[in-house]
Amino acid sequence: xxxxxxxxxxxxxxxxxxxxxxxxxxxxxxxxxxxxxxxxxxxxxxxxxxxxxxxxxxxxxxxxxxxxxxxxxxxxxxxxxxxxxxxxxxxxxxxxxxxxxxxxxxxxxxxxxxxxxx
Numbered sequence: 001x002x003x004x005x006x007x008x009x010x011x012x013x014x015x016x017x018x019x020x021x022x023x024x025x026x027x028x029x030x031x032x033x034x035x036x037x038x039x040x041x042x043x044x045x046x047x048x049x050x051x052x053x054x055x056x057x058x059x060x061x062x063x064x065x066x067x068x069x070x071x072x073x074x075x076x077x078x079x080x081x082x083x084x085x086x087x088x089x090x091x092x093x094x095x096x097x098x099x100x101x102x103x104x105x106x107x108x109x110x111x112x113x114x115x116x117x118x
Contacts, residue, residue: 038112039105041081045095047072071095071114073103083111090114 050068057063068091071083083103085091090113095101104112 038107041073041075041083041103041105042117043073043075043081043101045071045097045099045101046074046080047097048095066094068094071101071103073101083114085111085114088112092116 048068049070049072050066052064052066054062055065068085070085073081073083075081083105089111093116095114095116100117101114102117103114106112
């Protein structure tokens with residue numbers, strides 16, 4: 001029984017030391033990924049790709065639900081950029097073709113947010 005208790009204690013100590021030795025590298029990796037600034041893209045929406053389906057509202061009436069998947073944006077320099085939208089992308093108001101937008105893009109190319117601009 002004494003060996004079993006000692007074995008558990010040794011395992012706990014090894015796990016504690018292992019987690020302490022790994023935590024600086026994890027923190028350094030997190031700090032490294034957070035140190036890259038996001039890129040801002042400004043332009044005009046030229047196309048919206050997505051889907052729609054019929055859903056029920058709170059009163060039980062049919063509504064048309066739109067789910068945007070990506071925006072094709074033309075920058076002032078004439079470059080076309082496709083912005084992929086995910087559940088994590090913050091989009092306070094839906095953009096339509098012709099709308100001017102400003103988008104934040106992560107260093108990994110993920111669209112972080114898309115806002116309408118006047």
